[in-house]
Amino acid sequence: MKKLVMLAVAVLGTTAMVSAQTTPAQTTPAKEVKATKKDHKKAKAEKKEAKAEAAKPEAAKK
16 A cells, blocks of 8 residues: 555656746847847858858869
8 A cells, every 4th residue: 555655646746747837047038139230241241151161062072
């Protein structure tokens, strides 16, 4: 009987821990920051570099 009670406690405890909700890490929304022209130019340059890197392996195969 004691083993049965211990088993029931273990199962119920595990179920309670699994179904428990965790608190969200950040409850307030992040403040949006407007991008400047400098940021846009930097992002465009990074995209061009990424495209160039992707094209290099194809050119090397031929």
